[in-house]
Amino acid sequence: MTVEELLHKYDLKNTGCRKFILGEMLKSDTAQSENELKESYPDLFDRVTFYRTLKTLEERGIIHKIVLNDNSVKYALSRHHHEDNHLHSHFHCEKCDEVLCLRGKTQFEAELPQGFIMNEVFVVIEGVCAGCGIHS
Template sequence: MDRNALGILRQYDLRHTDTRENILNGFLQKTTALSHSDIEVYLNDGFDRVTIYRTLKTFLDKGIIHKILDDNGGVKYALCKDQCASGHHHHDHVHFKCSECNETFCLEKFLIPEIILPAGYQRKDINVLVQGTCPKCN
């Protein structure tokens, strides 16, 4: 099962629009996480900023993409695997940001080990960002 933009839109019950198709194609092509401005660049100013905001929000809400924290007070996004749906995210994998090339990767195969919390703390979601240098940069 390879994934394509139209299939994803249909799967998640979203209307088929140019913006959505293009942004999804961006995520499908790039192997790294994308920030809002990465997407703007990718789309070559063909679409409005606001539309991109709204599209990302829609994708987030539906569980098509997930947030990846950034160290300089920003957020990046990457596609979720199929187990994700609205509200139910299962992407407990490690994220890696290279401090040389500033790219962020989803290390899908590398799961977050169990993290023990003090009594009374209810875990809902977890985000792990490792920073360092990626294979290309060292």
């Protein structure tokens, strides 16, 4: 699916910043931070526009935000509209800083206190990825 089709499907206008962000995300199979997304064209769009666009895309569920334990934030396409399991798992490599989505590959169970309701679960696994493990 092209970026234009994707935006049309979600009833969003086909604007420059949206096309750029989604284009960059489609090119990568890992999650990217604001600065990583901007790398090739740092000043193509105003920072405010970038924030607002990320927020819009997130609200529509086209992308999702991953907050890591060091407070840094990355974004990735949500490629899973069918299986809506409320469990969001990501792997964060401590060496190269890459973040990988792990959906479908993790299982989680919790015994909550009486009366507590669980809506969503966010999991971040910190570790070392295969590439960094070899080269160390």
